[in-house]
Amino acid sequence: MKLLIYRLKHVWHFFKTGLFNALPAMIKYHFPQRKLKLIAITGTDGKTTSATMLYHVLKEAGFKVGLVTTVAAYLGDKQVPTGFHVTSPAPKKLYRFLKLALDQGLDYMILEVTSHGHYQYRDFGLKFELAGVTNITHEHLDYHLTYEEYVKAKLGILKKAKQVVLNKADRSFWRLRESLVGRTATTYEPLSYLPKKVAEAVKNRFPERFNRTNARLVYELSKLLNIHDQTIATAFKTFPGVPGRMEPIPNRRGLNIYVDFAHTPNGLESSLKSLRQIMQKNNQKDKKLIAVYGAAGERDVAKRPMMGQIGAQLADLAILTAEDPRHENVYSIIRQMKSGIKTNHGKILTIADRRQAIYFAINKLAKKGDYVVILGKGHEASMNFGGREIPWSDRQVALEALKD
Numbered sequence: 001m002k003l004l005i006y007r008l009k010h011v012w013h014f015f016k017t018g019l020f021n022a023l024p025a026m027i028k029y030h031f032p033q034r035k036l037k038l039i040a041i042t043g044t045d046g047k048t049t050s051a052t053m054l055y056h057v058l059k060e061a062g063f064k065v066g067l068v069t070t071v072a073a074y075l076g077d078k079q080v081p082t083g084f085h086v087t088s089p090a091p092k093k094l095y096r097f098l099k100l101a102l103d104q105g106l107d108y109m110i111l112e113v114t115s116h117g118h119y120q121y122r123d124f125g126l127k128f129e130l131a132g133v134t135n136i137t138h139e140h141l142d143y144h145l146t147y148e149e150y151v152k153a154k155l156g157i158l159k160k161a162k163q164v165v166l167n168k169a170d171r172s173f174w175r176l177r178e179s180l181v182g183r184t185a186t187t188y189e190p191l192s193y194l195p196k197k198v199a200e201a202v203k204n205r206f207p208e209r210f211n212r213t214n215a216r217l218v219y220e221l222s223k224l225l226n227i228h229d230q231t232i233a234t235a236f237k238t239f240p241g242v243p244g245r246m247e248p249i250p251n252r253r254g255l256n257i258y259v260d261f262a263h264t265p266n267g268l269e270s271s272l273k274s275l276r277q278i279m280q281k282n283n284q285k286d287k288k289l290i291a292v293y294g295a296a297g298e299r300d301v302a303k304r305p306m307m308g309q310i311g312a313q314l315a316d317l318a319i320l321t322a323e324d325p326r327h328e329n330v331y332s333i334i335r336q337m338k339s340g341i342k343t344n345h346g347k348i349l350t351i352a353d354r355r356q357a358i359y360f361a362i363n364k365l366a367k368k369g370d371y372v373v374i375l376g377k378g379h380e381a382s383m384n385f386g387g388r389e390i391p392w393s394d395r396q397v398a399l400e401a402l403k404d
Helices: 002-028 047-060 091-103 115-119 147-158 173-179 196-205 209-224 229-238 265-281 303-314 330-338 354-365 394-403
Strands: 037-042 065-068 073-075 108-112 128-133 161-167 184-188 247-249 256-260 289-293 317-320 348-350 371-375 382-385 388-391
Touching (some): 037 147, 047 108, 047 209, 065 091, 115 147, 128 209, 147 161, 161 173, 184 209, 196 229, 209 265, 247 394, 265 289, 265 371, 289 303, 289 354, 303 317, 303 330, 303 348, 317 330, 330 348, 354 371, 354 394, 371 394
Parallel strands (some): 037 108, 037 128, 065 108, 161 184, 289 317, 289 371
Antiparallel strands (some): 065 073
């Protein structure tokens, strides 16, 4: 019954969002998408970083390019306010932005596209020159109901592209490849070959394995646009990063503090493993890795036990706390996270107040040389309690804690 309702809602969105919102917007702005070369980046984790990285490469190569992601929107070099509160904005806002891009003389637009956005026909009328996939892991099953339906939504995005780039190491690869027979597809793997100058740039700029994987996706997309290896290597070297994506917090106390957006089991595991690898590389095996994170309320509940166990396995200490509880009880969410913990129970602390959790991690647990990573919110500037958005910044709270 749930699956039937899910599919009926998809049809309803076709009329509500597609025909009655997107089509009038296209007409009003004279079909701007037809005069722009659109590139889509989709996946569960890594979309924003990959899209922003590709945007940086294209700018380095002299392309007139814009960008729309979860974090920000850019027209050329200029960051612009959009009023977007979701990754894939409503058609009226999106087509107005595309028209503005066209008026600014841009040729390319890179769009971060979500499964929700495709299911709800927020990408109605768009066709892509290229589309790239980071990965498709456990997420949004509260909305899409099953992993198969989630993959199907991602596949719908890829079918709108002339050429696609797939992650051969991802569990979704064969399902996607079989469904894209007859369509031009390029594949990449985390350990696939890169030319020497590009490989050196990736290795030196991105210590995290997941960002090296993102860079390989960007490399394949860049080559499809005939960008020279030297240009790509230079762009990787100068890539400034993305706010809230493994963002270091400067301090004078000798602590290694990071804010990261990881909020899925795969994202959490990748972030913690990457920090472990950095610690090993720096011969810091005697230092602690302290993780502060939670799980969002009124979202995929099946991932909560998984995230509890990941923290217990990979961190030396994990503080479970609030992360957009919405109308749910924070302690109930944390209990569900702890239900998945089979071992290392002594590594887990519960501090429901996120500010107190961050203060405790930085000022009570962490010693010089230790690593503290605050996960789940990243760049976000608010947290939802009881349906109300309260001003919030993990970065700002961490800086306040450092002054304590």
